[in-house]
Amino acid sequence: MNFFKQLTASIYKFESYPALMMNKASRVIGYLIIFTILTTIVSLAPLGARYIQMGGMKGLTDKYIPDFSLSNGKLTCEKIDINNSDTGLRILVDTAGDVNENTANGYMVYILADSDDLYIGNGMQKQSFHFADLKEGITSADVKNILNGKGFKIMIAGIFLISLTISLLLGTLINLLVLALLANLINMIFIKAQVKFSQLMALGVYARTFPNILALVVGLIGFGYSGIITWGITITYMYIGLKNYKKSSGIIIAEL
Numbered sequence: 001m002n003f004f005k006q007l008t009a010s011i012y013k014f015e016s017y018p019a020l021m022m023n024k025a026s027r028v029i030g031y032l033i034i035f036t037i038l039t040t041i042v043s044l045a046p047l048g049a050r051y052i053q054m055g056g057m058k059g060l061t062d063k064y065i066p067d068f069s070l071s072n073g074k075l076t077c078e079k080i081d082i083n084n085s086d087t088g089l090r091i092l093v094d095t096a097g098d099v100n101e102n103t104a105n106g107y108m109v110y111i112l113a114d115s116d117d118l119y120i121g122n123g124m125q126k127q128s129f130h131f132a133d134l135k136e137g138i139t140s141a142d143v144k145n146i147l148n149g150k151g152f153k154i155m156i157a158g159i160f161l162i163s164l165t166i167s168l169l170l171g172t173l174i175n176l177l178v179l180a181l182l183a184n185l186i187n188m189i190f191i192k193a194q195v196k197f198s199q200l201m202a203l204g205v206y207a208r209t210f211p212n213i214l215a216l217v218v219g220l221i222g223f224g225y226s227g228i229i230t231w232g233i234t235i236t237y238m239y240i241g242l243k244n245y246k247k248s249s250g251i252i253i254a255e256l
Contacts, residue, residue, distance in 0.1 A: 073132030179204030
């Protein structure tokens with residue numbers, strides 16, 4: 001059975017769950033990989049569209065990097081004052097005045113600068129830089145050229161893809177282990193079928209298909225959606241799948 005037949009079977013053909021649970025590990029893993037890639041691409045589509053709409057990296061740098069120059073140990077820049085107590089963020093650049101770290105008291109993350117010094121802190125560590133220690137001058141155009149360069153874009157894309165891959169691998173593995181343990185608990189209390197742990201893992205892979213698609217669609221539409229609903233639907237699918245698996249016990253099922 002190809003990917004799309006497995007997809008439809010996992011969504012509404014509950015009588016197929018015993019056969020799905022008996023699939024080869026390679027087939028289950030292949031389905032999981034394709035499903036994860038497709039849902040990730042769809043979930044990131046709005047972000048990609050927004051990135052393109054803003055003009056890519058050039059549009060972002062033009063919008064968020066203010067005009068400034070650093071020469072002869074002095075910073076020149078228009079005043080920037082961002083004060084968000086809800087997120088604990090404080091950004092203050094005032095090259096016409098005198099800025100010190102006391103300005104950021106009570107904030108988790110801060111970036112402060114005057115014409116002579118730069119202060120950066122994140123609640124756990126802090127650093128300060130004296131502009132006079134810099135040997136070469138720099139302007140906003142220099143920074144934009146670096147950020148818009150091909151090498152920087154490749155580096156950022158690589159870091160993003162590696163971080164995303166690691167996050168998906170760990171997150172999916174933990175999710176499936178939890179689902180398999182829940183399925184085992186449901187089986188011991190309610191169903192009492194003879195089932196292997198590997199089959200419970202496969203059950204989790206297929207049972208999470210519809211609730212994940214539902215959560216993705218609802219999120220793209222813009223409505224609020226509780227994770228409890230996703231877990232509730234997934235557990236319901238696993239319960240029905242286990243019941244059908246028990247009914248099929250003793251019957252030889254063709255591998256999908």
